[in-house]
Structures are given as C-alpha cells and as structure tokens.
C-alpha cells in the first residue's frame with residue numbers, strides 16, 4: 006500500500022506478547038488513519054473503565070506522516086479518560102508520528118497491564134518490553150536525558166511523577182517539548198504499567214505520486230506564506246502561539262480570575278514580546294513542520310504555549326512572568342496538563358479567596374504533581390475539587406474537562422463549540438477562533454449565534470479529518486481540505502476531494518459521539534458553566550461583553566443537534582449512523 | 592444569515608459584478624434561506640444535499656465579465672487556468688461544468704470553491720460556495736471575474752502578437768472591450784494630512800479604501816491600506832472589505848511590542864518595511880486590472896525563468912514608469928515583503944509606487960492618501976492606453 010504501512014502493532018502487556026493486525030484497505034479509506042482509526046479500534050471497548058486492563062491505549066499515525074505533505078508531524082493518542090466520562094483523545098506533535106510510521110506501523114494497540122513498570126521500545130519491526138522501574142520518580146526531563154542520550158533520533162513518549170501519583174490530568178510528555186496533554190492520558194498509560202514508548206524508524210512511506218504531492222505541497226506552502234497568522238511578522242512562526250495573547254486581551258475575552266473577568270490589566274507586560282525580551286527564545290516544531298510554533302529558551306526549556314501562558318497569568322491573577330514560565334515548566338517536568346492544572350488552581354483560588362505569589366503557585370503545582378496536602382485534591386481536577394468543597398458551579402469545565410483560554414462570552418461560536426466538543430471543554434474540536442477572531446477563511450460576527458450551528462458542525466468534521474490524515478490544525482488558518490485532498494490522493498492513490506475528506510471526518514466525529522452516548526452522555530452534558538449565562542464580562546474600548554443569552558444558546562444547541570443528526574436528547578440516531586457506515590441502534 | 596445573504600447579494604450588484612436582480616444567494620444553518628425566488632432554486636438546493644456547505648452564490652456576471660467568461664469557458668471547456676496571483680494563491684484553477692445540473696456542479700465543487708456553468712436562461716453563471724459565510728461565495732465570484740478578465744486580456748494580446756487570435760476571440764474581445772467603462776475618472780479630493788490623531792487616521796484610511804473600491808481599482812475583499820502615526824502603523828485587517836474599513840483597522844506598534852495586530856493584512860511586513868525605511872506615511876494597495884495585465888506582459892521570449900515569472904523574474908522591468916517586481920502574497924521566502932519595499936524605496940524610483948507581477952499596485956506618499964490614489968488611477972489609465980497601443984501595434988512590447 007502507498008501511504009499506509011498496512012500493519013498495526015498489537016501489544017499485550019499482560020503476557021508480554023506482541024502481534025500484528027493487517028486491516029484491509031477499505032478500513033483505511035473509511036477512517037483515514039490517526040484519530041479516525043484510533044476511534045474505530047476504541048469503539049468496541051468504549052465503555053470499559055479507564056483503568057481496566059482491557060482498555061486499549063491507542064497511538065495512531067495517518068497516511069501523511071513521514072511524507073513531504075506540509076505539517077506531517079502529528080499523531081493521535083486515544084483511550085478512556087480518568088478525568089472525564091468522555092473519550093480521551095489528544096493530537097500530539099514532536100517526532101512520534103514520523104518515527105512510528107517510519108518503523109513500519111500505522112498504529113499501536115496496547116492492552117493489558119504490566120505488573121512492573123515497563124518501557125515499550127520499537128525499532129522498526131522489532132518491539133520489546135524493557136524494565137523501567139529505575140525511572141520511577143524521575144522528572145520527564147531526566148527520563149529524556151537518560152533514554153535518548155544514546156539514541157537522539159528516537160522519539161520518546163513518557164509519563165512523569167504526576168501520573169505515578171494519580172493526577173487525573175497527567176499528561177504524556179513527548180520529545181521534550183510536546184505532550185498529549187488533555188484528558189489525563191498520562192494516567193491511563195501509567196495504569197497499564199507502561200512508563201514510556203521509545204520508537205525509532207528507518208523506513209520511509211511509499212508515495213503514490215511524488216510529483217502531485219510536490220504540487221500539493223507548493224499550493225499549501227503558498228497559502229501559509231500568505232497567512233498573517235501563520236507566517237506574518239506577528240504570527241505563530243515568529244512568536245509561537247503566545248502571539249494570540251495580545252489579541253485575546255484586546256478582544257476582551259481573556260479568561261481572568263477563574264473566568265470572573267475577561268480582561269487582565271497586567272497582560273501587556275506578559276505578552277509574546279515580553280517572552281522574547283526576557284528569554285530570547287529559539288523556534289522549534291514538530292517533525293517536518295515549516296511553521297515551527299514551539300518556543301524554547303537558551304537553556305533548552307520549553308516556553309509556555311498561549312493557553313498555559315494565559316492560564317498561568319490572567320486566570321490565576323499572576324503578573325509575574327517568570328513564575329508563569331516556571332509553572333509551565335513544572336507541568337512539563339512532572340507530566341501534567343497545564344490547562345487543567347492552571348484552571349483547577351484558579352478554581353481553588355476563587356473558592357478560598359487566596360491571592361498567590363509566584364512561589365506559592367509553584368508550591369501548589371508541585372504538591373499537585375506529588376499528591377501532597379491540598380495538592381492531592383487539586384490533582385483530581387476542578388470538577389471534583391469544586392464539588393468536594395461545596396461549590397460545584399465554580400468549576401469552569403465542560404464534561405469535566407477544564408476550559409481553555411478563550412472566554413465564550415467573547416465568541417459565541419466558541420461558546421457552542423466548547424459545549425458540544427466530544428472530549429469536553431476543548432477549543433480544538435472546531436476552533437471557531439479562526440473565523441470569529443482571526444478572520445479566516447472570512448470573518449464572522451463573534452457576538453452572534455446566527456449560522457454557527459452548521460459552521461461548528463462542518464469545522465468539527467474538518468478537524469476530525471485533519472487529525473486523521475494527519476496535518477496540523479494551525480495550517481487550516483490558511484489552507485483547506487481542498488489542498489490536502491490532493492496531498493492525500495498523491496500519497497495514497499485513493500481518489501478524493503475536500504468533500505470526501507469532510508465525509509470521512511464526519512464519520513470519525515460521529516463515532517466519538519456514539520462512544521460518548523454509550524457512556525451515558527446526553528445533551529445535558531453539552532453545556533457551559535452557569536457563570537457564562539449570569540455574569541457579564543469586562544466591556545470597554547467600544548466592545549460590550551455581555552453574559553450569554555441562555556435561550557439563544559439553547560436554540561443554537563438545538564440547531565446543532567439537527568444539523569449533526571442527533572435526536573433531541575443529543576444522542577446519535579440510527580439513520581445518521583447508517584449513512585456514515587457506523588453501527589448504532591438507537 | 593438573512594442579513595448576510597441580502598448584504599452580499601446587494602454587494603455583488605454595487606460592485607458592478609452582477610446586474611440588479613441577478614444574484615441568488617443562499618445560507619443554511621438548520622434551515623435554508625434564499626435572498627429571492629427563482630426557478631433554478633430547486634436544482635441549486637440539491638447542492639446542499641450533495642455537499643457539506645453552508646452558503647452558496649449563483650449569478651451570471653455582468654458585462655464585460657459575461658462575455659469574457661463565456662468565451663473562456665468555450666475555449667477551455669473543462670478548466671480555465673489563469674495565472675494571476677488571486678487564482679494562483681486561492682482558487683488554483685476555475686472548473687467549468689458542461690450543464691446546469693446539481694450533479695455536474697457538485698462534481699467541480701467537491702474539489703474547488705467555484706464552478707462556471709451554463710445558465711438555463713442563457714449565458715454562463717458562476718456558482719460558488721462556502722462553509723462559513725455567504726461572504727465566501729461573494730469573494731470567489733469576484734475573484735473569478737478578476738481572474739477571467741486578466742486572463743482574457745492577457746491571452747488576447749499574446750495571441751494577437753503571435754497571430755493566433757481566432758475570429759471568435761476577436762469578436763469576443765471587441766464585444767468585451769465595448770463594455771469597458773470609461774477610463775477611471777480623476778480622483779476625488781481626499782482628507783488632507785498629515786493626520787495627527789487616531790480618529791483622523793482611521794477616517795482617512797476608511798475613506799481611501801472606499802474610493803479605491805468605488806473607482807473599480809480593487810474588489811472589495813482584496814487590497815490593503817495603512818497609515819503611520821507616530822510609533823504606530825494603522826493597517827487594514829486581513830480579509831477586510833476595503834469599502835467597509837470602519838472597525839477593521841489594527842494599530843501595530845512599530846517596535847513589535849504587541850501582537851494585537853495578528854489580524855492585520857497579510858502585507859503588514861511589507862508596509863512596515865516601507866514606513867520604517869522611508870518617509871512614507873500612507874500606503875495604498877489595489878488590484879487595478881490593466882496594471883495587472885501589463886505587469887504580466889513580458890516580451891522576453893527566451894527568458895530562463897519563464898513559467899516562474901511571478902517569483903523569479905530577474906529583469907528590471909517597469910510599466911508606465913513604475914517598477915514591476917516578482918513576489919507572492921505575504922512574508923514567506925518568495926514573498927513580496929522581500930521584493931516590494933526595496934523597489935519602492937529605490938532612489939531612482941520617483942513614483943513612490945511599485946507593481947507586483949500578476950497581482951497589483953502599491954502606492955505611497957509622505958502626507959496622506961491623495962497622491963496614492965492619483966498614482967493608482969494614473970497608472971491604471973496609462974496601462975489601459977498602453978494595452979490598446981500594444982495591441983494595435985501587433986502586440987509588440
């Protein structure tokens with residue numbers, strides 16, 4: 006086959022055995038790869054507990070990994086979430102996708118539970134389990150130092166102390182500067198006794214039509230070069246994702262003090278420019294990416310992404326840039342999701358009324374990762390923390406997943422998208438910031454729900470396809486599936502168009518919705534914290550940020566259900582499932 | 592949705608791209624809404640079943656675009672491949688469908704943003720769709736008209752020169768040329784600078800943008816405008832409508848101390864380089880059609896870079912006294928941000944302007960937008976006259 010390797014590695018940690026699965030081509034064409042294939046293989050086990058040994062941990066690449074297609078470096082890790090009742094799914098960068106693909110595997114399906122911590126080492130077609138008990142207690146940085154010293158080209162994914170200590174939002178650190186951050190996949194991995202994955206591949210992906218791929222690549226590069234957000238003087242390529250920080254501040258949608266405000270006075274001193282002045286960062290990025298949106302300081306330390314910068318400053322009322330950078334670093338080193346860590350801390354601070362210094366922030370985060378004192382409660386995420394303390398409404402989360410750094414009162418498509426996203430409070434499922442704020446492909450009225458239901462649905466389908474090909478969602482500020490369909494066809498030889506990929510994306514997305522329904526999630530779970538309907542944001546500068554109108558929101562959500570093909574309870578329907586070739590009896 | 596479909600239907604007419612009563616615009620959230628009745632609606636409605644889209648525009652372009660697109664679609668019956676920058680970057684090519692059926696249109700729209708189709712009542716229509724807003728259909732239709740215009744006039748000059756222009760093409764050319772509006776009239780008097788306050792600068796930017804569109808020197812969605820005031824460069828936002836710039840201008844600090852201008856025009860880097868490196872305060876960029884046509888008309892037959900002119904043209908070419916430079920949109924490795932500023936600031940360039948190959952004109956001034964608009968008008972009118980001279984002279988450059 007071109008594009009796909011045709012082989013999936015099965016790893017049984019109970020028995021310490023491996024096997025190979027060779028799906029037929031039709032399955033690949035149906036789910037593309039990445040997120041799509043991972044979802045297909047999770048589906049039969051979708052209702053198992055996150056720590057059930059039979060629950061698979063899935064790592065999947067797609068046909069575009071390891072090719073000249075632009076931004077080919079993403080992979081998907083999927084499983085059940087310890088933090089939320091929804092499916093845990095994370096798009097992860099670095100070299101993981103490329104190495105796994107070059108090693109000759111479309112994906113890994115890891116089941117069982119090892120009695121002792123083990124590492125899974127894959128060198129091309131050879132896979133072996135290695136004792137990893139000596140890594141216990143080490144920070145992820147130390148683990149990277151140890152394991153990659155002799156194999157600098159290998160990709161390494163590892164959990165850190167937070168996962169060992171049961172933090173529900175523990176992450177999987179990948180290649181030092183990347184992570185499968187959200188939904189607690191690090192803890193799911195740790196529950197299997199799997200400490201790390203080390204992968205080295207020396208093969209290459211066979212491409213059906215290299216000349217056509219080159220053309221598609223040029224079309225996409227031309228579009229990204231024309232994009233101010235990606236390659237412009239103030240764009241991601243120059244400043245990394247913190248480029249968004251000033252914009253969210255100026256649009257008065259920067260979540261501040263646990264979403265009690267939408268504007269943070271100190272923001273102008275804590276922006277991307279300040280990071281450059283203070284840390285002189287270098288650019289880094291995922292394998293094969295020309296945008297390179299990651300930032301690393303002179304000592305090799307990862308600097309915060311926009312989300313963590315915003316949450317470790319505005320959301321917790323911190324105006325100390327060094328502390329924010331250190332907090333981000335601490336999350337990386339201990340292996341926890343910075344968004345959930347920051348938001349859970351913000352929830353606690355609202356409840357207790359405590360004002361924190363930089364030192365206190367770091368102390369609380371360290372306690373979280375190590376499960377000490379109050380930190381043990383923080384490590385259970387904001388929903389459990391707020392319920393336990395008697396203030397459930399102060400958890401700013403959807404389906405138990407803490408919200409990212411976009412206040413939904415400042416962008417109504419984002420409000421709807423955050424509410425309905427399959428993995429919970431996730432901005433990436435539909436990323437309406439693209440048109441509501443960044444004006445791509447065209448600008449929409451951010452203070453209106455008009456037309457947003459279908460926009461969100463189509464964008465969710467698109468991003469599900471993007472995560473399956475895979476490509477980086479940032480590229481889609483400029484390019485579209487029109488250009489990527491050409492890359493996909495060039496690589497696989499499978500005829501396709503933008504619309505074909507959208508249909509595949511719809512299937513991938515609907516399958517996730519089915520898995521959520523199997524776990525009892527309904528329309529009631531597609532909702533935002535009550536604060537957004539009761540309290541206004543901070544208006545000013547000609548912008549009025551009002552509380553969301555509950556009726557308008559509910560109306561938009563109803564329209565979304567109709568457009569998405571869900572019943573009035575938000576559950577999948579047999580008719581839509583059948584149209585998409587998925588099994589579901591409603 | 593209803594507001595938007597009516598807005599863009601009206602805008603197609605105001606822009607002179609369609610005759611009154613012609614545009615059909617639809618938007619779909621959970622229910623389909625149209626701007627007006629029409630017998631062809633049922634066929635178009637089928638497109639919403641075949642494609643995952645939320646909006647659609649269907650209209651026969653007004654003259655001269657109708658003649659142009661009809662001719663090009665006859666000549667290239669499956670796909671038209673213009674070489675201008677808007678097509679190259681955004682549309683790639685312009686598919687042509689053989690019949691007005693949902694199936695035939697969907698076939699093209701599955702992979703492209705627009706399709707040219709025979710209209711049941713004669714002539715050809717452009718059908719364009721979007722997944723975000725009816726504005727997309729509007730933009731694609733305007734780009735198809737622009738690209739068709741540039742290709743048609745370029746091909747005709749080139750083929751006349753080579754003695755290849757066929758009779759039907761000469762007829763179509765004469766017909767289209769007959770529909771050309773008068774040369775661009777003299778510029779109206781714009782606000783006088785230098786501007787000393789933000790309010791003045793914003794008003795001047797909006798005024799310059801509106802007149803540039805109204806004079807037909809750029810289609811609404813394209814082009815950009817900026818003004819330097821102290822340590823800030825005020826610049827139109829990316830994807831803004833040049834005739835509706837109120838609230839769509841970003842202030843960008845010249846020391847880059849804020850990224851709030853992340854939404855600024857894709858040409859921010861080029862504008863910044865010009866105001867940083869010269870006395871220029873006002874910059875106006877449009878896509879005047881004959882200027883673009885002539886920027887691509889190079890007589891150098893044996894140039895080694897043929898086919899890559901838009902990024903590699905090595906010649907020191909000029910059109911009507913204004914230098915022509917290669918460069919793609921934006922600040923990428925082949926971007927015009929690298930080629931345009933040096934050309935504008937070159938000591939021997941008295942025009943304060945430069946043309947980007949296949950793309951458009953950038954004009955600058957030290958005080959306000961009066962001179963920039965005049966330059967654009969003068970160059971466009973001169974290019975138009977020059978075009979017909981080259982044609983009459985058998986096409987020699």
Ligand code: SF4
Nearest residue numbers: 290291294296298477
């Ligand atoms: S843009 Fe950033 S996240 Fe996306 S592939 Fe490139 S480096 Fe990775």
Ligand SMILES: [Zn+2]
Nearest residue numbers: 813814950951
């Ligand atoms: Zn332009």
